[in-house]
Amino acid sequence: MSKKFASRRPSKIGFASAMRPCSAQIRQLEQAAWRSLSSSVMVRLGLIGDTQGRYSVGRLLGFVAKQFQDVDEIWHVGDWQEERVLEGLRALGKPLEVVNGNAPDDPRFPMIVRRHLEGLELGMVHRPPKPGDAWVEECDIVIHGHTHRWRDEVAGRTRFINVATPTASFSHERTLGILTLRAGAAELTRKVVKLA
Numbered sequence: 342m343s344k345k346f347a348s349r350r351p352s353k354i355g356f357a358s359a360m361r362p363c364s365a366q367i368r369q370l371e372q373a374a375w376r377s378l379s380s381s382v383m384v385r386l387g388l389i390g391d392t393q394g395r396y397s398v399g400r401l402l403g404f405v406a407k408q409f410q411d412v413d414e415i416w417h418v419g420d421w422q423e424e425r426v427l428e429g430l431r432a433l434g435k436p437l438e439v440v441n442g443n444a445p446d447d448p449r450f451p452m453i454v455r456r457h458l459e460g461l462e463l464g465m466v467h468r469p470p471k472p473g474d475a476w477v478e479e480c481d482i483v484i485h486g487h488t489h490r491w492r493d494e495v496a497g498r499t500r501f502i503n504v505a506t507p508t509a510s511f512s513h514e515r516t517l518g519i520l521t522l523r524a525g526a527a528e529l530t531r532k533v534v535k536l537a
Contacts (some may be wrong), residue, residue: 352513383523384458385411385434390418390467390486391506393444400536401508402429405517408532409433412519416454418486418504419467420444442467442486455480460525469503482527484520491516493529500527507534 387409392401409415414433419442421427430437441450452464453476464480468487477483482500485492491514492503504518515534520527 348429379426383521384413384460386458386520386522387412387415387517388418388484388502388504388520389415389430389507390504391420391442391489392417392508393420393422393506394509394511396431396508396536398423401426401534402432404534404536405430405507406433407518408519409435416484418442418465418484419450420486438465441468459522461522463525469501482520488501491531502529504531505509 343451354401385406389405412435414437415430415433416438417427417430417440421439421442422444427437427439438454438456439450439455441447441452452466455476456463459479462479463482463484464476465484467485469485470477470483478497479497480499482502484502484504486503486506488503489506489511490503491505491508492501494501502518504521505514505516507517509515515536517532517534519530519532522531
């Protein structure tokens with residue numbers, strides 16, 4: 342008894358045959374399309390740092406939750422003063438990057454974070470980098486804190502960003518930022534913090 346095998350693939354399978362794909366196939370196609378779209382559209386980083394001074398941690402986190410609801414990640418540039426700040430940022434459910442600062446000086450966190458996002462090389466450090474730091478020259482954007490003063494300027498090939506502080510009473514203006522990265526370009530949005 343010999344078995345017969347088809348010499349060619351069946352022609353009545355898939356979209357061309359008017360057969361509907363199963364729900365799992367549809368979900369896989371939708372997810373693949375979403376991943377493709379979302380990875381090529383943009384990445385939004387919520388930037389915050391130097392959360393020091395006299396303030397209500399609860400009010401700060403409530404304000405940050407509203408401002409950062411659409412960001413993909415949160416980056417804290419050090420000096421969080423109270424562990425509850427980092428715990429609250431983690432509770433927002435977004436990936437959290439943190440660098441070590443000086444208040445506290447906490448060895449659980451790195452001194453420098455480097456990431457490649459949307460065609461840009463980013464670095465984050467607490468204290469402003471020193472002129473001639475080799476790693477800085479490799480970055481398109483360096484985010485830092487420590488001075489409690491807003492900074493958005495280009496020196497050489499590197500853009501330096503400091504979103505100041507959302508809490509310190511001795512700062513002229515309390516701010517945080519949202520950095521939108523898209524296809525090798527970056528746009529910084531300044532958000533004035535009101536905790537009253």
